[in-house]
Amino acid sequence: MSANTSGLVGQSVKRVEDDRLLVGNGRYVADVNPPGVLHAVFLRSPLAHATITSIDATAARRAPGVVAIFTGSDMEAITHPFPPFAMQPDLYTPLYYCLSSTTVRMVGDPVALVLAESRHLAEDALELIEVDYEPLDTVASIAEGLSPTKPQLWEKANGNVLYDHVHTFAPGNESVDAVFAGADRVITERLSCPRQSNQPMETRGSVVEVDPDTGHMTIHNATQSSHMLRWIGAALTGKQSTREAAKGIIANKERRKAFLAGAKSFLKENAEGLKAQDNDGMKSQLKADKSFLKHANLIGVGLLGKDDYPDVVAQDIGGGFGAKGSIAREDVALIAAAGELGRSVKWIEDRVENLMDGGQAREEDLTLSIAVDDDGTFRGLKVDLVIDQGAYPGFPVGAPLASAIMKVMFPGSYNWDAFEMRSRIVATNKGKYVAYRGPWANETWARERMVDIVARALKMSPAEIRLKNLIGDDQMPTAMITGPKIDETMSTKKTLERALELLDIDQFERDRDTALAENHYLGLGIASYHEAAPGPPGYWECVNPGTETLLNEEAQATVETDGSVVVYTSQMPHGQSHETTYGQIVADELGVAIEDVKLVFGDTRRTPFSILGTGGSRGGPIGGGAMKYASRAVREQLVDAASKLLEADVADIEIVNGNVHVAGVPARGVTFAELIAQTAGDGFEATRSYRGKGDGGWSVATHACIVDVDLDTGKVTFPRYLVVEDCGPIINPAIVDGQVRGGVAQGIGAVLYERATYDDDANLQSATYMDYLIPTSMEIPEIEVHHMETLSPGGENDFRGVGEGGMIGAPAAITNAIEDALSPFGARITSQYLPPTKILELAGVISPD
């Protein structure tokens, strides 16, 4: 059967989304206004660490327009705390409620929720709530987090180090230490990455719509994962007395049966993955804090006893970059409040709140040692990582998962004899650490920075030392030292070779000399890496046993009785253009125009289940794979029906522009609607789930940039920035280029402009866009994107994710280029954040204060 009749995959098809978005017809969460909706604002702590000695909302409750106020203790009575998720050996995850009642742990910690007739009136009432705080000493940095003399943020932890674990990989006969002892030299450097923030242009927000007749809740929310929000929302707000729950369980016999049957089939289907789950993770958690068991039981009983679960409807979303993959404390508070009041409530975060508590990331200290022979051969790598998690762990993913991925990806695309990594996570009084576009990206930054440092020490060029150590095709198939399989799709070495061809090094050397006359210093930097997008089969078992089960994506394709094509995905688009790319895939499979395909997403009443939604570069490979196979199955049904109707062989049936006919005689064909009418069907339907089958799963790139450093001002510009990327066959080149460039722009921001700054007492200093600087069109250069489209040897759906890579490679290439530019001054770059003052210090133009 010919699949690609219309051949849209591979073309820069115009975006389907733009029909509504470019005329102002998008429907973002702030645009949703159910009748009689109440407006929510949160009272937030002005102190980074304090005990709440009293809170009095009496006057605020009487203020005009105020309908209700919930304090921390009000919420504790009706909600459950966030439970630990993806537990790991030696990790403690503190439990916390949606509002804080006795202790605040960061500036911006929510302590009360006000609901009023308008946002202004709710904000007026905030000022009338009286809270007495008793300040506590603060933990404001990684060093303070490691210090035993600082106060502890979490009572049940052992100090502020919540995770400390060493992973060792030495597959040969020698131990890591023996490999290090046997190498010609060991080079060590301590690198640090300050705090950044995801900062999507749309802040977080939620509208919980309550049906006045039935009390049923529909949650409109800017979430990357609607199903997770639904179930976590239901679970954490389902608090009931045991008696009530028991009554509910008995009354809801049918639902209880369905629920248990669902759970049973989930356990059966995922038995292997669940068996692999690390029980030592649970042991570590319970050793510190047994309360999780009690809450887990109550959550289960509460869910079973509930009459009704909320639905989630997420539509247009103004970006997320990982920040909207978390279930927010605010989300839980709003659902609970709406349930108590029986009224619709709306919260749209403001930018100041978003900069405080909308998600921050990447604050990490990394000490790297590389054991290397004098000829440049890498022997061993040791990493000592400390992540500053801030006050509250992101739910469900945050620092622990980032460290688990780094432990697998740190060796990068190079050959090593041994690798060892110690990871620690510390709690501090700062905003919560969340996943940010390539949450493990600092492994690439630190490793690629370190490779340059080693090259300099050995007087080799950065390209030469990389080419010497990168795993090449001649070694494939093989595996990373940390376990995941490698095939030709891990084409890092080829992307580097291509980048070197594209760079005109001689011209660069001439420009470098000319620039000097004007006190400008040019530098060239490269960085090469592969990323799991979403990784080969078995990858997630190396990261955290048991998590591979979560990767699954399901899609449903239907042809309705009127002939229209409607497809359903569990993905949750928020800027990635799924309606266009999935439209291309389905149109090709079914032989229809892209305009004829309608994608349904984000609505838990209609879309198939997936816990993760959009995240982890799974949209193209896994979600796209599910979509391809679901629509292919529907095509088979169409062709089957047509072969009977037209009395022709299945192999002779063609579908072109929605016309189903015997090859060569389109005039005697039928439309989908006619086919359905004449074969007395109710339409066609197929559901497929997909998890990737030997599709390589690696996305790869080399970034190369030339920087121009002006030593009069410290300003850094980019005469050239190029990316050679390989994400396999491309669905839509314009969309891929956009993803790569957007990621690079965030990488440029990270190095030159953006920093979530806290003072010594953990007070946030960057609470507006005057202080948190998002780069503009003046700071981001043109970025050349070159494609390689390596096919996997045994895969069946070769699309690979491309959403995260731009941000992963950029900080390394840029910092390497700046060190190269400042090499006449002997500069050594050890921080990822290099604002103009830092540049001038590194060049000795000004002295550090």
Next chain:
Amino acid sequence: MTDTQSSRLAAETATGGSIVDVSFTVNGSATSVTVEARRTLSDVIREDCELTGTHLGCEHGVCGACTVLVDGQPSRSCLMLAAQAEGRDITTIEGLAGPDGELHPVQQAMMDAHGFQCAFCSPGFLMSTVALLDENPDPTSEEIREELSGNLCRCTGYQSIVDGVERAVKIMKGGSK
């Protein structure tokens, strides 16, 4: 006036807040609203006029997502009080397309160029671009970058937006508008 609006106004009056009547034109239609004096133009456009195409990214005058044209000039509606719009002529993103839905050349060009991703920033960029090309129909790419530097986009890295403006210049020079 909806029930929500009247209960909001009643509560506002109870706080002693003052209420004003404001009349202006939005996308060609004469409009009168009765609102709290402290309400911003962006709030009134989004809530009272129910034109939600104008977005709020920061509410402190930096991101530009809320840009609308006030008497043809690009203005940050989050920084203006509704009362300041008295007698003015306002255009929002909903007012760009023709009456039969024909896209404005800038909208068409942005679509052709894959200008946006999440498009949350797009109302601001579209309105700023319309104003820019009105003033300077043939800007260099440097000028485009300079003029649009008051609008933030977190998704695209700007190149596709600059390409879109350049395409719009071509379409408009071609005389289709």
